[in-house]
Amino acid sequence: MSIYPKLILNSSPVTPQEFLTNLVQIVDEQRVRFDPADCWPYGYDNSRRHALPQWVVFALTPKEIRDIIRLCNHARVPLTPRGRGTGTTGATVPINGGLVLSLERMNRIHLVDPANRAMVVEPGVTNQEVQMAAEQRGFFWPPDPTSAAFCTVGGNLAYNSAGPRAVKYGTPRENVLGLRAVTGAGEEIRCGGYTTKGVVGYDLTRLLIGSEGTLAIITEATLKLTPLAEAKQTLRAAYRDTESAGQAVAALMSQPLTPCALEFMDRQAVTLAQAQGGATLPGGTGALLMIEVDGPAAAMEEAVTQLKKAADNAGLLEIVAAHTPQEVAQLWSARKALSPALRTLAPKKINEDVVVPVSHLPALIGGLERLAREFAITIVNFGHAGNGNIHVNLLINPDDPLEMERAGKCLERVFELVLSLNGSLSGEHGIGLEKRDFVAREIDATTLNLMGRLKAQFDPRGILNPEKTLPLKSLT
Template sequence: MNNSAPTATPEFLAALIQIVGEQRVRSDPADCWPYGYDNSRRHALPEWVVFALTHEEVRDLVRLCNKARVPIVPRGRGTGTTGATVPISGGLVLSLERMNRIRMLDPTNRAMVVEPGVTNQEVQIAAGQQGFFWPPDPTSAAFCTLGGNLAYNSAGPRAVKYGTPRENVLALRAVTGAGEEFRCGTYTTKGVVGYDLTRLLIGSEGTLAIITEATLRLTPLPEAKRTLRAAYKDTESAGQAVADLMSQPLTPCALELMDRQAVTLVQAQGGIELPPGTGALLMIEVDGPATAMEDAVTQLKKAAHNAGLLEIVAARTPQESKQLWAARKALSPALRTLAPKKINEDVVVPVSHLPALISGLERLAKEFAITIVNFGHAGNGNLHVNLLTDPDEPTERERTKKCLEQVFKLVLSLKGSLSGEHGVGLEKRDFVAQELDPAALNLMERLKAQFDPQGILNPQKTLPLKTST
């Protein structure tokens, strides 16, 4: 794999301009600087930034970079948290944010064809006008691009019932690192011809190919939805309730958890009324036919009840639902205010092991004297583990590093995975070998070499670095 920095030659810049025009090429460091960031706070300066508008431009740009052995990093809006779009090898950042067209909406076949730069929210609005929605709904839906959702397999709360992007994408159009253009998948909901390259590319963080078009599988909007909020005396009780809720027949369309530290934070913001002694919250939503909602609420209340339950309330109107969600909505701003440089990890375990994960995290918080705030998509066993720490303080940084290593060790001991939807990027790359065995990693390295023989596509991301490099 070639990771050497390219030389900024006038000839290469001229070739970029020939493909997309001078107005869509940046080479001044001041103009390129903002495109060296993502939401991980990491930064590296690219030598060029190019804004593509068409599949053909992406193809020609990749072929040029492949020939010149220039690293190329595809990028949407930079909302990712793992450094996956940070150009640590320099080279060219290929911005896809202007490829933002919805090419087709086909209600009869429940499909939508879109470009990678369209935002998740724009997809939802367009689908909603026809009575449908696209299930993946990350918190950053108003800003994140569809291409970024696919790159990380980002899902959000609805994944507990409706699945992740891998279950909700029918087909892709893409360009390999060698500049080969191809289509994979089908326009039908059934199809078993050839290997499943569609699911392979989703979650690959732009290291195998650059996605230029996606055919999405749409789902009809539910007739009705009800929201419940359950308060528990401790996180163990809430974790057990999650396991009980997921072991009964009715699947919630959202099941979110907030631990004691999270509850304390939002209560400090004011305006949130919770029972005294609340140590954890569950947000539960169910959707379906309007005539079934009352029975569904009764069934969920029964499943959520255990000795630690303090209160469970159900909203009857959209306004009441908004009030119940207020605690969860207030959490992220509170965390950013309290610890701007916090470490946000995204781990997942089998739902039955969620109580053990929560108790283990509380033990690690005490052992390392670090405040850990946990919340997230409990119905999938997917928690966002926030270490409120200052990485700029050397002693604290070392203690946090050791704590994080133990967090990952705990997750893997519970048959979990190091990332549920935030991806690997740079932040978790060096831990991947703890989850995947050598044979699997070897196969992945060979796949990478087949798709990207010069190693130009988003180099040094996702897979552990070879010891020889």
């Protein structure tokens, strides 16, 4: 029996051995894997889906990526780009086998340019490495997902992943000046530039960000940096119920001072946060807001007064400020521990990151609580309330077929609720496989057809991360 895996498509003009030989000519042999045991870890992401790729390649240069894509086009082998696999939607799972192109070794920071508030990086640099390099020069890059220590910039851009600071500073789309990439046709392109203004040509930078590696593979990014604030103040507000907290969010976001973070936790999340982070809260706390403001030190006292006034309503139980770095760290560690801690409450969680207009948050949370009762499913809600981006977690037992059936029906109703509130199915986790079949409920057929044609223009043979993001009918 041959040690070489079969090509995924029978119409391939090359044999498996010829494909492997050509692959080794592009990158050295030490950066190619084809043994199933070596390829196995690269077949999954944080969605817990898994599919075994036939090959794994570690690229180091844009030229290697270009040549690998051209080889896959010639051999008709599907290619799945991958960073560190921290995504939750199955976008890096090679469901058709083929080749996984790992970008984790393209991890250099080429330039930090304080004068122009810019940083040029490769896609395999982690978010945390970017933050550390920027901080040394008095800056930061606003996107700050919970997995910052592990996730790569390339992954952040592929999903448009943001985090708490997006409420004031925006998502990756607002914080990237330009990109270099290789399309699914094997063509090297450059989009955007090195300036904060520019209207020459179409905005391909924003198109590629959030496209989940279905159009092109990003090989370099010019990030827009922001100066570190002189001071920062963190508040914690406890409310009797989620409706009161939702009303406070709307009030906070409609006054002139924009928080740099505004996080929400419902009753279930509060209970978990107390267990994980040791937070002491008033009895009867049914919801929690964490509010952060930054700016000049001289303005902090007035800013805190203004935020406290906006956050005050009949349901407020307590609002306190963190006075030491230790108190701030404890507050945020409780919030950031929520997502992994949820896995201790049930064998599986269905994690959705829906978005609604901020004024509709009370209706969303109230509707989710009703659905939890109707379907007898535990639902834990928390997230970035300042831009209406709530992480909805359905906690389930995958070995219970009746509960799984209820969860599936509940999830459909969750999406119906979100869309009825003029919301969106995903704020920062992306679509991948998990939400692909629901996309047509949000985007009309004519628009989806146009997106399918864009995909075909960038990737005419459909080799690049196939069957992800767009409903299959839009790709025919």
